[in-house]
Structures are given as C-alpha cells and as structure tokens.
Amino acid sequence: METSFPLQLNSLHEFRLSLGSLTVVVKGRVAHCHIEDVDPESVLYRAGVEFVDMPEWVARAIGEFVDALKTGRQA
Numbered sequence: 523m524e525t526s527f528p529l530q531l532n533s534l535h536e537f538r539l540s541l542g543s544l545t546v547v548v549k550g551r552v553a554h555c556h557i558e559d560v561d562p563e564s565v566l567y568r569a570g571v572e573f574v575d576m577p578e579w580v581a582r583a584i585g586e587f588v589d590a591l592k593t594g595r596q597a
Contacts, residue, residue: 529555529569537571541587546580548573 529535529552538547550571558568573581 523569523571524558525567525569526564528567531555534574535571539584541583542590544583544587546583548580549575 531552531554533552535550535552536547537550538545550573553570553572555567555569557565559566
C-alpha cells in the first residue's frame with residue numbers, strides 16, 4: 523500500500539477491506555516500508571503488509587474476490 527508517512531516494521535494494524543458487497547476487518551503486520559517517490563511537496567512510501575490471524579472464511583472471501591477480479595480482466 524502507499525502512504526504519505528512511514529510505517530514501522532513489524533507493527534500491527536487493522537485494515538477494513540471492501541470486497542464488493544462484503545466488508546471484512548483483518549489484522550496485518552508491516553513486512554517492509556520504503557520511500558517510493560519524493561517531490562518538493564511530499565514523500566510517498568510503499569509498504570507491504572502480511573495478513574495475520576485471519577479466519578479461514580476471510581481468507582476464502584479474499585481469494586474469491588481476487589479470482590473474480592482476475593476473471594473480469596480476462597473478459
């Protein structure tokens with residue numbers, strides 16, 4: 523994800539994901555964060571997040587949502 527501020531490595535955060543008509547809240551650990559772009563007015567950071575302690579039904583819902591996105595791109 524991209525932010526205007528750095529995220530601390532290994533910090534835990536809750537994320538609300540909108541998966542079409544379904545919204546889920548997942549916990550994620552910041553796996554990496556680095557400066558992506560710098561301009562005179564701002565700095566853009568890019569971070570990678572690993573979902574942790576995710577219930578199976580949430581993992582399945584995310585997988586189905588991603589599959590639906592892939593199918594839509596192929597059409």
